Amino acid sequence: MxxxxxxxxxxxxxxxxxxxxxxxxxxxxxxxxxxxxxxxxxxxxxxxxxxxxxxxxxxxxxxxxxxxxxxxxxxxxxxxxxxxxxxxxxxxxxxxxxxxxRGVRAFAEPGPLKTCPACLSEDLPAAASKCLHCATEQPPTEGAVRR
Missing domain, CATH: 1.10.1200.120 (Large-conductance mechanosensitive channel, MscL; domain 1)
Structure with missing residues (x-):
């Protein structure tokens, strides 16, 4: 202990x-x-x-x-x-x-965000394929990097 x-x-x-x-x-x-x-x-x-x-x-x-x-x-x-x-x-x-x-980004600016067309939440990362809140499929954003 x-x-x-x-x-x-x-x-x-x-x-x-x-x-x-x-x-x-x-x-x-x-x-x-x-x-x-x-x-x-x-x-x-x-x-x-x-x-x-x-x-x-x-x-x-x-x-x-x-x-x-x-x-x-x-x-x-x-x-x-x-x-x-x-x-x-x-x-x-x-x-x-x-x-x-050390390779860690501290106090960094947040990345680009997009709005979910279904629930209108505005805090989704631009590269997100599903909404964090309502789980609907998200249309691909131009310039978003997919991994």
Whole structure:
């Protein structure tokens, strides 16, 4: 039983995912600090005065629960864009390159699709001879490669 658990933990895919998640968490912390201590003060500066941030007070003055803080939303949006760019360029692109060297297409664009004339499902591969959903015979598509 422990041998099977060890084999499960030592699978290459699981290790790759675990390393990717740890790296993503580290970058998340770094980018969060950047948005909190660099972006937020810049956005808040545009409000001016003694306002708590870029936004509007919807209720009683000084009540943080009714303050519509657009500055925090802009900061979160910038955080998200930076975080996704870091993940893409530092994890996805190298992983795709590594998998291509192994002969595996990771994060590849799906092939051409066609629509079934019987049930109108739109997710059939262009080379399919039968529909996945209703099992009707499909007319051959020009340019489709048959194997």
């Amino acid at each position: 422990l041998k099977g658990f060890k084999n499960f933990l030592m699978r290459g895919d699981l290790i790759t995912i675990a390393v990717g998640l740890v790296i993503a968490l580290a970058f998340s912390t770094l980018i969060k600090a950047f948005t909190d201590f660099v972006i937020n003060p810049i956005v808040s500066r545009f409000q001016g005065g003694t306002s708590p941030g870029l936004g509007w007070q919807l209720g009683d003055e000084g009540n943080k629960a009714t303050y519509l803080d657009l500055g925090q939303f802009i900061s979160a949006l910038i955080y998200f864009v930076i975080f996704m760019a870091v993940i893409y360029f530092l994890i996805v692109v190298p992983y795709r390159h590594f998998q291509a060297r």
